[in-house]
Amino acid sequence: xxxxxxxxxxxxxxxxxxxxxxxxxxxxxxxxxxxxxxxxxxxxxxxxxxxxxxxxxxxxxxxxxxxxxxxxxxxxxxxxxxxxxxxxxxxxxxxxxxxxxxxxxxxxxxxxxxxxxxxxxx
Amino acid sequence: xxxxxxxxxxxxxxxxxxxxxxxxxxxxxxxxxxxxxxxxxxxxxxxxxxxxxxxxxxxxxxxxxxxxxxxxxxxxxxxxxxxxxxxxxxxxxxxxxxxxxxxxxxxxxxx
Numbered sequence: 001x002x003x004x005x006x007x008x009x010x011x012x013x014x015x016x017x018x019x020x021x022x023x024x025x026x027x028x029x030x031x032x033x034x035x036x037x038x039x040x041x042x043x044x045x046x047x048x049x050x051x052x053x054x055x056x057x058x059x060x061x062x063x064x065x066x067x068x069x070x071x072x073x074x075x076x077x078x079x080x081x082x083x084x085x086x087x088x089x090x091x092x093x094x095x096x097x098x099x100x101x102x103x104x105x106x107x108x109x110x111x112x113x114x115x116x117x118x119x120x121x122x
Numbered sequence: 123x124x125x126x127x128x129x130x131x132x133x134x135x136x137x138x139x140x141x142x143x144x145x146x147x148x149x150x151x152x153x154x155x156x157x158x159x160x161x162x163x164x165x166x167x168x169x170x171x172x173x174x175x176x177x178x179x180x181x182x183x184x185x186x187x188x189x190x191x192x193x194x195x196x197x198x199x200x201x202x203x204x205x206x207x208x209x210x211x212x213x214x215x216x217x218x219x220x221x222x223x224x225x226x227x228x229x230x231x232x233x
Contacts, residue, residue: 037222046125047160047168048224049221049222052221052222060221063220096167096168101173101179104156105221106154106156106215106221107174108170108174109158109160109168109170110170112167115167
């Protein structure tokens with residue numbers, strides 16, 4: 001059974017870089033059948049797509065975050081990662097990693113991690 | 123890219139049906155058959171309920187159904203049960219410049 005688990009610091013200072021890793025277990029991130037993505041949810045608010053990546057390294061980003069976001073993949077560790085630079089309090093959110101249901105980057109997310117809360121504060 | 127518009131709330135009694143709308147534009151909902159619906163209970167990760175407008179993932183009850191007409195997609199929950207009380211979000215492909223846009227979310231209450 002495929003599982004995803006987010007990990008990383010729960011507290012980041014303003015202007016610094018938020019770094020999270022998603023570890024995939026029970027399956028291979030190198031499968032050609034899926035994309036993988038990051039989604040976030042500020043407290044009490046809705047969902048926001050951050051970006052998606054294929055095992056080959058091909059990426060797609062939300063235009064509103066593109067200048068600050070980098071998503072990368074490490075197939076040897078069965079992980080993919082998120083870096084968000086120059087963070088502010090507006091980046092405080094629960095961050096989820098998820099698998100896309102097919103090899104189309106714009107399709108639905110069918111398996112999600114449990115989410116990790118990241119607070120931006122000095 | 124603006125979020126898709128959903129009603130803030132919807133409700134129904136056990137056994138009844140409730141339908142949630144998701145309104146976008148011809149650049150997202152109306153332009154592609156990549157609309158999906160997610161259920162989220164408090165403190166939990168979203169769960170995929172419907173994808174590609176009307177497909178149900180394995181394990182999702184057939185009480186959940188999706189459809190689309192023009193720029194508006196809909197999720198119908200038939201035979202409401204207490205465990206269906208949750209927040210529901212739609213999403214859609216929005217073109218090559220912004221792959222993914224979510225809806226504003228609807229809180230479903232089972233009376």
